[in-house]
Amino acid sequence: MPFLFPDHPTIGIFGFGAFGRLTAMHLADHFPLLVHDINPDAVSACVSAVTPGNIRAADSINVAKCDIVILAVPVTEMRALITRISPHLRAGAIVLDVGSVKMEPARAMLEGLPNHVDIIGTHPLFGPQSARDGIAGLKIAICPVRGRKFRRIAAFLRHVLRLKVFVVTPDEHDREAAVVQGMTHLIAKVLVRMDPLPVRMTTASFDLLLKATEMVRYDAPSVFWAIENANPYAGAVREQFFELAMGVRDQLAGDKCAVVTVTAE
Amino acid sequence: MPFLFPDHPTIGIFGFGAFGRLTAMHLADHFPLLVHDINPDAVSACVSAVTPGNIRAADSINVAKCDIVILAVPVTEMRALITRISPHLRAGAIVLDVGSVKMEPARAMLEGLPNHVDIIGTHPLFGPQSARDGIAGLKIAICPVRGRKFRRIAAFLRHVLRLKVFVVTPDEHDREAAVVQGMTHLIAKVLVRMDPLPVRMTTASFDLLLKATEMVRYDAPSVFWAIENANPYAGAVREQFFELAMGVRDQLAGDKCAVVTVTAE
Numbered sequence: 001m002p003f004l005f006p007d008h009p010t011i012g013i014f015g016f017g018a019f020g021r022l023t024a025m026h027l028a029d030h031f032p033l034l035v036h037d038i039n040p041d042a043v044s045a046c047v048s049a050v051t052p053g054n055i056r057a058a059d060s061i062n063v064a065k066c067d068i069v070i071l072a073v074p075v076t077e078m079r080a081l082i083t084r085i086s087p088h089l090r091a092g093a094i095v096l097d098v099g100s101v102k103m104e105p106a107r108a109m110l111e112g113l114p115n116h117v118d119i120i121g122t123h124p125l126f127g128p129q130s131a132r133d134g135i136a137g138l139k140i141a142i143c144p145v146r147g148r149k150f151r152r153i154a155a156f157l158r159h160v161l162r163l164k165v166f167v168v169t170p171d172e173h174d175r176e177a178a179v180v181q182g183m184t185h186l187i188a189k190v191l192v193r194m195d196p197l198p199v200r201m202t203t204a205s206f207d208l209l210l211k212a213t214e215m216v217r218y219d220a221p222s223v224f225w226a227i228e229n230a231n232p233y234a235g236a237v238r239e240q241f242f243e244l245a246m247g248v249r250d251q252l253a254g255d256k257c258a259v260v261t262v263t264a265e
Numbered sequence: 266m267p268f269l270f271p272d273h274p275t276i277g278i279f280g281f282g283a284f285g286r287l288t289a290m291h292l293a294d295h296f297p298l299l300v301h302d303i304n305p306d307a308v309s310a311c312v313s314a315v316t317p318g319n320i321r322a323a324d325s326i327n328v329a330k331c332d333i334v335i336l337a338v339p340v341t342e343m344r345a346l347i348t349r350i351s352p353h354l355r356a357g358a359i360v361l362d363v364g365s366v367k368m369e370p371a372r373a374m375l376e377g378l379p380n381h382v383d384i385i386g387t388h389p390l391f392g393p394q395s396a397r398d399g400i401a402g403l404k405i406a407i408c409p410v411r412g413r414k415f416r417r418i419a420a421f422l423r424h425v426l427r428l429k430v431f432v433v434t435p436d437e438h439d440r441e442a443a444v445v446q447g448m449t450h451l452i453a454k455v456l457v458r459m460d461p462l463p464v465r466m467t468t469a470s471f472d473l474l475l476k477a478t479e480m481v482r483y484d485a486p487s488v489f490w491a492i493e494n495a496n497p498y499a500g501a502v503r504e505q506f507f508e509l510a511m512g513v514r515d516q517l518a519g520d521k522c523a524v525v526t527v528t529a530e
Contacts, residue, residue: 125468138469186510193509203445204480206477209474211470248454
């Protein structure tokens with residue numbers, strides 16, 4: 001750690017939802033953390049109940065003054081937050097977000113944050129469910145938006161937290177995520193609505209579908225919203241899915257006719 | 266084994282496709298097997314290449330004369346096969362199928378097989394992919410159609426092959442399978458058509474979807490056909506899936522409008 005951050009930086013986290021908490025849990029061993037959420041009760045209750053000493057609730061100005069500032073709020077609230085904290089950010093600070101899409105937050109940060117901070121988009125490709133047994137080996141996308149300090153962040157994620165780090169552009173990220181997350185959440189959404197699903201005479205492949213569904217079904221609605229609507233590529237992927245599904249449907253209808261013919265011979 | 270089958274029965278298998286071979290592989294340690302396929306070359310090549318001594322290719326009459334006769338042909342070919350073998354079946358024999366649906370094969374066997382044989386529908390809820398590391402702990406559905414000898418078969422599957430056995434009616438089976446297999450194969454079919462799918466910045470849940478897809482994508486077309494068209498409940502499940510998917514689509518379109526409004530304020 002000292003070789004990566006000889007200055008012993010403080011970290012401020014805005015937003016203490018499922019992902020803010022997960023982030024705090026994995027950083028608390030390495031940095032002093034200050035946390036702010038619009039609901040201060042939720043933060044203090046959670047900080048005292050779940051986590052060790054290194055995490056403190058603080059007002060937004062003090063959180064904004066940290067050396068590294070993490071925006072863990074829904075994508076829809078990002079611009080308002082940026083406007084609020086920008087006057088308080090230190091020169092040389094690093095600001096990063098952890099949203100499920102990267103193009104829109106990158107744009108919002110680039111437009112709204114002062115020139116004296118570095119900007120990084122990050123997307124940890126896991127959540128509370130998939131990180132239950134630890135995060136080593138899990139994946140994270142890093143999008144350098146401004147400045148060169150992303151190298152140290154990437155090195156920390158790679159060598160200390162043992163994540164698989166992909167350094168990509170926001171556009172590259174959103175193109176892939178449109179399929180990866182768009183499909184997973186869409187399919188899960190539909191399967192959840194088919195409840196109760198069979199659990200008895202299941203196949204291995206159906207069990208995998210159920211497991212995938214369980215992993216995302218409790219994600220905050222804002223996550224689903226961001227994945228499906230704040231990713232500019234998601235709509236086209238979704239339409240492709242619906243079109244292909246309809247193609248399979250038509251094909252099956254055709255098959256049925258063909259079989260009737262065969263049977264009649 | 267002697268306590269279950271003191272008479273040392275022979276087993277005949279009709280159809281040496283992916284599932285006939287899998288069946289043979291797991292029964293060859295326990296019974297002498299005779300195998301027949303419409304393509305005799307495929308059988309003999311496969312028997313000599315893959316499997317140990319206990320399996321022999323034979324003509325259909327000799328296979329039909331075995332004590333236990335397994336129909337491992339596509340559901341669409343079941344009735345023709347039944348007509349062909351019925352005159353040769355021994356009194357007291359057990360005939361069972363291994364199709365992915367159970368109502369139609371049960372009806373075909375009940376209508377076409379002579380009264381002097383027991384009839385069992387079975388559906389091993391696994392395939393060559395999921396059985397790669399052995400079949401202990403995997404699931405099989407058993408539908409007694411005529412006679413009481415299914416008890417011995419179920420005991421063998423449970424205690425010797427260590428499968429999880431579900432004894433159900435063909436109707437109960439097809440209702441569950443319509444969702445379990447219908448959904449898995451439909452989703453896999455659509456995802457396969459979206460190839461190339463991302464493999465780099467994937468989430469754990471997307472990896473599970475891909476794994477589920479890989480497990481079924483190489484299944485014979487006749488398996489997909491049977492699952493989607495020979496199961497009387499599959500059509501309704503499919504329509505439900507499409508309807509729910511369209512609901513999600515409309516909801517997302519509505520969300521988009523709502524957000525535009527919020528942004529405009």
